[in-house]
Amino acid sequence: MGRAFLFLFYFFLAALSLVIMVATEEEDIALWEGQMENWTEEEARQEENEILGRIHVNVKNHGAVGDGIADDTQAFLSAWNTSCGQKHSVFFVPKGNTYLVRAARFKGPCADDFTVQISGIIKAPEEPGDWYTSSPRNWLVFSKLKGVRFHGRGVIDGSGSKWWAASCKINKTNPCRGAPTAMTIESSSGIIVRRLQFKNSQQIHLTVFKSDAVILSHLQIEAPFNSPNTDGIHLSESSNIVVKSCVIETGDDCISIVNGCSNIEMNDIHCGPGHGISIGSLGKSNSEVAVSTIVLDKAVLRGTTNGVRIKTWQGGSGYARAITFQNVKMIDVHNPIIIDQFYCDSSTPCQNQTSAVKVSEVLFRDIRGTSKTANAIKLACSDTVPCNDIILHNVKLKAANGGSVKTFCNCVAGFVEGAVEPPVECLRTDSCSCGGSQRPRQGLDLRWELHTEL
Known part of the structure; x- marks a missing residue:
């Protein structure tokens, strides 16, 4: 009888905590929309x-x-x-x-x-x-x-x-x-x-x-x-841009930032449905790119096919650096956090190439919510041009359906601060060669839908 009572008591506390958490999240969103x-x-x-x-x-x-x-x-x-x-x-x-x-x-x-x-x-x-x-x-x-x-x-x-x-x-x-x-x-x-x-x-x-x-x-x-x-x-080839207090519901990226952009600030963004908020795609057709000093601060993403994303083509060069995504709420989002250096927006498979856009100095901070995919965090970086200085600070992502979520890494170095869920044990602490790290299997279908043409 005593064990049954304790079980029911703890079950009640867990259910109550869940209700409070959901209510708080909805209140946060309602307050944000009211302020707008x-x-x-x-x-x-x-x-x-x-x-x-x-x-x-x-x-x-x-x-x-x-x-x-x-x-x-x-x-x-x-x-x-x-x-x-x-x-x-x-x-x-x-x-x-x-x-x-x-x-x-x-x-x-x-x-x-x-x-x-x-x-x-x-x-x-x-x-x-x-x-x-x-x-x-x-x-x-x-x-x-x-x-x-x-x-x-x-x-x-x-x-x-x-x-x-x-x-x-x-x-x-x-x-x-x-x-x-x-x-x-x-x-x-x-x-x-x-x-x-x-x-x-x-x-x-x-x-x-x-x-x-x-x-x-x-x-x-x-x-x-x-x-x-x-x-x-x-945004393309532009600098000193502020995007604030916008509600965006589309069939593609809510915001996309491509080559030649610097000093971009986004805050108070409501995104969804759509493909999330993206840096890229970058490096298509072996092009050289330069993207730096990008900040997203305070956003709600609901039901998007990606969350916050950096996407680059194999064969490109240049850099994407000094990028911050912080204070972001994810609600039933596929791929909440993603760096994809194997992006292939083509009707035919892309060839493996050794050159790549260098991705570094990226901070994911205070990001929480629910993921619709098992890989809540995906950091798929180039074997030959690994990602460096990738920081995750106070990230808490759970499965939308109550299951489990995980992290995928390939050739990425950085560190974790505060509590991060799911754990990012595959994150390397140095920028040496990434032999032995996880990598996409040869022949794995990494293609995405066509984006540049109808």
């Missing part, structure tokens, strides 16, 4: 004050119909040219209308104190056959701007459903081809993009390319979980 809403209203009031007394150049006054059927592209370009040339002006897309706009490039530089206010819905053509062949990979491009603010609570709708249906990922008989990125900030500096919604892009939703000092905040990005290649935010 409060920040949103405060910024909205600030934005309203910022545009008082400015010259509003309304696209409707330049011939935009706004019925979602008539082609408003030329009206937008006309309004842009007028507003861009005037100080203290606002390129204004009013709410209450849907504007059909084809591929267009909005060029700077513009006059001082220029604002883009998108309050209505900007919609892309639905039919892939209607797309301009002169701009197959871009929809709305904003280039050579300095000190410009984008805001307005409007929607940028890529109308991507027919593009996805034609994808070779969805219909294997179709040829693989590229598709447009919804919005691109290119060759610009001092840019703020906030309080906009992106949805159903043909491919990537928002790209920052060859730009410096850009803030992306309070963005909502959404596309179905099975929409191919619909990355949320894609």
Whole structure:
């Protein structure tokens, strides 16, 4: 009787602890989302004050119909040219209308104190056959701007459903081809993009390319979980970028950071569904890369196919270093922590190569939650260019189904601080050759789905 009582007592304590843990986690997420809403209203009031007394150049006054059927592209370009040339002006897309706009490039530089206010819905053509062949990979491009603010609570709708249906990922008989990125900030500096919604892009939703000092905040990005290649935010050849307080639900990476990026800060990110938050892919086609000083601080990932990830191709060179992932909550995530130097985004197996992108100085700190895969931590590094200075500090990952989780290592050196679960006993303490360490077996299928083409 006494043993039965003790068993029931301990079972009750365990169940109570589980309930408290789950409740605390949900409260953390609810608090985070509530803070986003409060920040949103405060910024909205600030934005309203910022545009008082400015010259509003309304696209409707330049011939935009706004019925979602008539082609408003030329009206937008006309309004842009007028507003861009005037100080203290606002390129204004009013709410209450849907504007059909084809591929267009909005060029700077513009006059001082220029604002883009998108309050209505900007919609892309639905039919892939209607797309301009002169701009197959871009929809709305904003280039050579300095000190410009984008805001307005409007929607940028890529109308991507027919593009996805034609994808070779969805219909294997179709040829693989590229598709447009919804919005691109290119060759610009001092840019703020906030309080906009992106949805159903043909491919990537928002790209920052060859730009410096850009803030992306309070963005909502959404596309179905099975929409191919619909990355949320894609950063390339850019530096001093802040991504904060964004909710991203897509069919690919919530945030992807590729070659030429440095000094990137991401915080308060809600990701999922999607493929997680990724550095890479890097080193494709034997290319040389440089990525450094990347920080993700405070994020919630829910139901993603990867968590925080670094992915590189065999045959590449260069480096990815000084990378921090911290204060991350994983909820039913596949592959919560992953370094993959055998990334192969190809329809055919990739050949083994000895050169590789050097991955070093990576910190995973205060990461907790549940894994949908047995390998909660996977550190698969190159035999010839091992990963060095990989640190895991206070990591606690459990199986989503109540089973067990484990760690996989190949040629990775670093150390553990604090409590780490599952244990990382395969982590080497030196950077010598990795003979005798675990490695993928010859012929093991390491292929991932096609990413660069539809």
